[in-house]
Amino acid sequence: MLKCTTLWQQGEHRWLAFGQDPERPGNVIDTNQLVVTSDAGTILLDPGGIEVFPAMVAALSQEVPIGSIKHLFFSHQDPDVSSALPLWRQVCGDDLAVHVSWMWTGFVSHFDRNAAFQPIADPGGDVALSPAVRLKFLPAHYLHSCGNFSVYDPKAKVLFSGDIGAALVPPGEQTSMFVTNFANHVGYMDAFHRRWMGDGRARDKWVAMVRRLAVDILAPQHGLFFHGDDVGRFLDWLETLPLGSGCEAYDQASLL
Numbered sequence: 120m121l122k123c124t125t126l127w128q129q130g131e132h133r134w135l136a137f138g139q140d141p142e143r144p145g146n147v148i149d150t151n152q153l154v155v156t157s158d159a160g161t162i163l164l165d166p167g168g169i170e171v172f173p174a175m176v177a178a179l180s181q182e183v184p185i186g187s188i189k190h191l192f193f194s195h196q197d198p199d200v201s202s203a204l205p206l207w208r209q210v211c212g213d214d215l216a217v218h219v220s221w222m223w224t225g226f227v228s229h230f231d232r233n234a235a236f237q238p239i240a241d242p243g244g245d246v247a248l249s250p251a252v253r254l255k256f257l258p259a260h261y262l263h264s265c266g267n268f269s270v271y272d273p274k275a276k277v278l279f280s281g282d283i284g285a286a287l288v289p290p291g292e293q294t295s296m297f298v299t300n301f302a303n304h305v306g307y308m309d310a311f312h313r314r315w316m317g318d319g320r321a322r323d324k325w326v327a328m329v330r331r332l333a334v335d336i337l338a339p340q341h342g343l344f345f346h347g348d349d350v351g352r353f354l355d356w357l358e359t360l361p362l363g364s365g366c367e368a369y370d371q372a373s374l375l
């Protein structure tokens with residue numbers, strides 16, 4: 120069963136995180152599915168791929184009526200983010216709004232061309248779950264996808280960062296949903312960021328943008344969440360990291 124953690128709550132406005140399923144097949148990369156509820160509707164943030172869909176529906180329905188889900192958000196187009204789209208539409212209905220970068224609507228349509236896409240423009244935008252619960256879509260382009268967004272909740276002070284901050288944590292180390300030893304945690308996210316993140320200019324702009332926000336919890340789609348002072352530690356670490364390690368392969372390629 121997927122573990123459900125409440126990250127923040129004020130009445131019906133809740134941030135829930137689902138992840139760390141002990142029954143997950145080892146060859147399917149571990150994902151966190153984030154859920155924001157309100158008294159008028161629910162949004163799923165990176166709701167996960169086909170392989171985690173059955174476990175996710177089962178765990179989610181313990182917490183939230185499936186009929187209350189009005190929105191899906193995809194930080195980008197990857198299959199671990201978006202491949203369960205047609206399955207979610209089967210259980211949620213045709214009026215489910217699907218928020219994704221304008222760049223990817225035609226591509227994600229290969230999973231489900233009848234979905235009600237609401238393309239997100241490059242500067243981002245916002246979505247109101249209820250009059251009191253508004254979330255902001257913030258640019259995170261090139262980190263790693265070229266059409267990529269983070270989600271910020273100014274009231275809860277939670278930032279969902281998609282693949283930024285992702286870590287591949289061995290199951291034996293998953294004792295909490297939160298980072299407890301930052302220095303140790305760097306070892307689980309270092310190689311991922313060097314290779315998957317390609318653009319230092321985008322990284323600098325994203326870090327500067329996030330520093331202007333009040334963030335209590337930074338929640339990535341893979342691995343553990345950063346809380347309190349670890350948010351700043353993560354930004355300091357990311358800011359100086361060399362990116363684009365895949366470029367070395369150009370010099371290693373055999374052309375003959």
Ligand SMILES: [Fe+2]
Pocket residue numbers: 195197263282
């Ligand atoms: Fe990705």
Ligand SMILES: [Fe+2]
Pocket residue numbers: 197199200281282340341
């Ligand atoms: Fe991912």
